[in-house]
Amino acid sequence: MAAVRAHDAIPRAPGRRESEGAVALASRMPRLVLEARRVSSMLAHGLHGRRRAGPGESFWQFRPFVNGEAAARIDWRRSARDDRLYVREREWEAAHNIWIWIDRSASMGFASDLAQAAKVERALVLGLALADAFVDGGERVGLLGLTRATASRKIVEAMAQALVADAAGLTQDLPPRAAPARFDEVILISDFLTPLERVASAVQEIAGRGSRGHLVAVADPIEETFPFSGQAVLHDLESGLSLDVGDAGAWGDAYRTRIQAHRAGLSEIARGVGWTLTLHRTDRPASEAGLRLATLVAAARGTG
Structure with missing residues (x-):
């Protein structure tokens, strides 16, 4: 059996852009907004034809x-x-809104050398890009439990400002208690490394009134493959605990089996309420997940 030694919790685990990725958000937000607009322009074709004439007010x-x-x-x-x-x-205006929640807790700050960006950066870019594309397609979008839904063309800036001001969101690894209206669309973006029973409870509560939804599980490539061997120290970014492992390679198979079971559990949670699950790795372009989500939302709303 591999030798293991647990270290005391520390205020901030070391590593490349780890907890700082979720905390020092304001300084990076302008760059992320620009990236989100670039990705949004790539999603335009996935949302074409969303506007149509009808009895709306605009x-x-x-x-x-x-x-x-x-x-x-x-x-x-x-x-x-x-x-x-x-x-x-x-303009035809649906009576339903699209709500987005973006996990900014400590674990989302992680980025390995194989990733293009920290998980929190990718989640923010994806969420802001989707909001921009949806509004451009005639939808109303809001941050779940944080802002009202709007069709403002300044949606990206408004959401970015709200997220920067929401310090409480940095400690929340699950979406807030909210009750979207029936047929509203909900997009939850997180690494979903929280225990499955807590994820299930949150999703079931949000879906309880009939809203449709999509889980987007953002993962760093090494979180899927666990490519470690020999002596290693593993850090828990949420609790600050460290684990000194004598032979990390001996943990590989067990870890991969467990993460696959966790992903299967997420899929069951989504399927149980009629939602979808998208797994997005941070070594892949944000536009890949964005186009998939745009297509799923368009299909659910019977447009596109």
Whole structure:
């Protein structure tokens, strides 16, 4: 049996961009906002055609008047500027919102040398990019339990400011108690390394009123493969505990079996409430997960 020695908890575990990744957020947010906008532009094709004419309140476009339509629909001011009649069409606005929650707890600050970014950075970029793309597609988006849903074109900046100001969110590894309306869409982005029973309780509570949803499990590549051997010290970023392992290689098979069982448990939780599960590794582009989520949301809402 491999020799193991537990160390006392420390305030901040060492390592590359670990706990600092979730704490020192404000200084990195401008860069993450720019990255989110870049990813959002790549998602545009996945959300095309979301706007359509209907009985909404927001102006969408003018179109030529068609014989047989009620004269009351004519926009006389616009028509006076041309030699033809125009109708003011309004944007179709669904009565349902899209809510996003982004885990910023300590474990999300981890990044190995194999990753393109820390988990928290990838989660933020993905969440902000999706919000921007959804709003561009005519949806209303909000941060679950933190902001109201809005269709503002400044959604990325508004969400970024709210997240930076929300210091309490840095210690929460599960979404807040919230009750989205029936048929609202919910996207939860986390590493979901919390015990499955706690994840199940949170998801079931959110889904209880009939909202549809998607779990996005963000993972560093070494969290999936555990490529360690020989002497190693493992750090728990949430508790600050360290574990001195005499032969890390001997733990590999057991670890991989356990993480696979955990992923299977997440899948069961999602399936149990009719939600989806997406696994996203941080050595892959954010656009991959973004396009999948955009497609899933569009399919759930019967558009796209």
